[in-house]
Amino acid sequence: MHYPWWYVPHLTAPMLIAVVSVVHVLVSHYAVGGGLFLAVETGHAYRTRDREYLDYLHGHAAFFILLTVVFGAITGVGIWWTIGLSSPLATETLIRTFVFGWATEWVFFVIELVSAFIFLYYWGRLSENKHIAIGWIYATAAWISLVLITGITAFMLNSGRWAMDPAAQNFWSAFFNPQFIPQTVARTGGALLLGSLYVYLHTSIFIRGERLRNLIASRSARPALLGAIMIATGGVAWYLFLPEAAQATLVSSAVMNVFTGVLLSSTLVVLVMIILGPYLNPGWLSPGFAGLLCLFGVAAFAAGEFVREAIRKPYVIHNVVLSNQVLPEQVAELQKNGYLNGGVWPRAFIAERFPQVTADDRIDNKILLELPSKDRILVGEVIYQHHCNDCHAARLGYSAVGPLLQNRSREQVLATVLHLNDNYSMPPWCGTKEEAELLADYLTTIMLPRPAGIRPWEKSGSDSANEESGGKK
Numbered sequence: 001m002h003y004p005w006w007y008v009p010h011l012t013a014p015m016l017i018a019v020v021s022v023v024h025v026l027v028s029h030y031a032v033g034g035g036l037f038l039a040v041e042t043g044h045a046y047r048t049r050d051r052e053y054l055d056y057l058h059g060h061a062a063f064f065i066l067l068t069v070v071f072g073a074i075t076g077v078g079i080w081w082t083i084g085l086s087s088p089l090a091t092e093t094l095i096r097t098f099v100f101g102w103a104t105e106w107v108f109f110v111i112e113l114v115s116a117f118i119f120l121y122y123w124g125r126l127s128e129n130k131h132i133a134i135g136w137i138y139a140t141a142a143w144i145s146l147v148l149i150t151g152i153t154a155f156m157l158n159s160g161r162w163a164m165d166p167a168a169q170n171f172w173s174a175f176f177n178p179q180f181i182p183q184t185v186a187r188t189g190g191a192l193l194l195g196s197l198y199v200y201l202h203t204s205i206f207i208r209g210e211r212l213r214n215l216i217a218s219r220s221a222r223p224a225l226l227g228a229i230m231i232a233t234g235g236v237a238w239y240l241f242l243p244e245a246a247q248a249t250l251v252s253s254a255v256m257n258v259f260t261g262v263l264l265s266s267t268l269v270v271l272v273m274i275i276l277g278p279y280l281n282p283g284w285l286s287p288g289f290a291g292l293l294c295l296f297g298v299a300a301f302a303a304g305e306f307v308r309e310a311i312r313k314p315y316v317i318h319n320v321v322l323s324n325q326v327l328p329e330q331v332a333e334l335q336k337n338g339y340l341n342g343g344v345w346p347r348a349f350i351a352e353r354f355p356q357v358t359a360d361d362r363i364d365n366k367i368l369l370e371l372p373s374k375d376r377i378l379v380g381e382v383i384y385q386h387h388c389n390d391c392h393a394a395r396l397g398y399s400a401v402g403p404l405l406q407n408r409s410r411e412q413v414l415a416t417v418l419h420l421n422d423n424y425s426m427p428p429w430c431g432t433k434e435e436a437e438l439l440a441d442y443l444t445t446i447m448l449p450r451p452a453g454i455r456p457w458e459k460s461g462s463d464s465a466n467e468e469s470g471g472k473k
């Protein structure tokens with residue numbers, strides 16, 4: 001807990017990661033699938049002496065580089081920026097564990113950039129074979145980037161043996177985690193599918209001639225179908241290799257049910273549309289059809305990424321870093337000495353505001369409770385911001401705690417806090433009994449009352465229940 005906290009009201013900081021990473025994923029998968037498309041199809045166009053197709057591919061390469069290199073790189077750096085601010089401890093842990101992987105990834109990233117620029121700017125100036133080879137160097141480097149990043153994001157979802165066995169804590173055991181192969185298969189499939197969908201959209205808008213449009217429609221249908229099969233196979237394996245808690249969240253949380261439904265149904269729609277459209281009837285590829293296809297594809301991707309991000313709770317990195325920037329092995333210590341004492345920044349804040357409760361640079365938990373009510377609420381809010389805000393807004397916003405608590409008595413609020421992990425999506429309570437009291441003080445100020453106009457069953461207890469059944473008889 002040596003990092004400051006980035007407090008993002010209403011939205012919560014991790015939701016910013018979700019937004020940036022979904023945008024990035026939509027481009028980065030095209031960077032792989034579109035690269036394969038360019039390498040394979042440029043080769044085909046050279047072999048069949050199809051000048052018209054070559055001209056189109058030249059234009060597509062320019063569009064491709066603008067989108068993937070410029071926008072993709074900016075959003076990729078955006079992810080670093082956002083995770084560094086909103087999940088600093090997890091970012092630190094990923095850098096420490098995967099330093100070799102990140103370094104390798106940067107090498108391949110440079111290869112990608114150089115080969116992409118050569119492929120575009122030396123168009124027509126290289127021999128055909130050299131030009132195709134450069135296309136394949138790009139496509140291979142882009143795919144290896146995907147594999148490297150997937151090893152790291154897969155680790156966050158299931159760290160496997162790494163977290164359980166200190167003797168096994170090395171780069172390779174982290175990289176080859178249980179989720180590595182399922183996610184690599186699904187993401188490679190995703191790249192093939194999304195690549196084809198973007199190609200369709202671009203083709204349908206920019207190609208007027210029917211011959212070329214039909215040629216591209218039917219040639220790109222097969223990789224798209226292969227991609228869909230790989231997504232389905234990888235998806236099933238992904239589910240089977242999820243930690244048990246993530247599987248339970250997937251079936252028990254309403255939001256996850258809805259998003260999984262969106263993911264499955266959109267994928268099915270895309271599959272049917274590709275078979276009926278480009279595969280069987282290439283002539284159907286109008287801008288409207290391609291746009292709709294892209295829309296369903298994007299919906300499936302966004303829903304899939306959201307589910308993948310959300311089912312890790314209470315961890316940011318499964319079994320390694322908890323969402324509230326605490327390591328599991330620190331919990332007992334924080335429960336004994338206090339959450340505020342464990343954090344550099346909250347301790348400094350309290351020491352400055354309330355010097356009377358600090359001695360020898362430590363906060364005395366007993367004296368905390370003697371603060372006047374107004375100050376107890378303020379300290380409680382500080383604890384809420386650090387302990388709960390990663391997953392909950394306060395009064396209004398993403399999964400806001402105020403409405404969730406709704407009309408509980410102060411004892412019930414206190415019990416919720418002290419037994420936080422009874423709900424396995426939440427971390428254990430990481431503070432002292434006194435700090436829980438202060439947090440309960442704050443939570444009761446943001447708690448919503450029970451909405452009016454609901455039959456007051458509990459209020460009059462068993463009496464009213466008897467009366468009611470009596471009345472009905």
Ligand code: HEC
Binds near residue numbers: 423
């Ligand atoms: C790792 C994420 C995470 C953290 C941190 C977290 N929660 Fe939760 N909490 C959840 C999830 C997920 C749910 C289920 C919400 C839903 O279904 O919308 C939940 C539900 C709740 C609920 C309603 C259900 C219940 O069990 O009473 C309350 C109240 C609540 N949280 C309070 C808190 C408080 C107070 C803190 C901080 C001390 C906290 N949470 C920290 C993830 C978290």
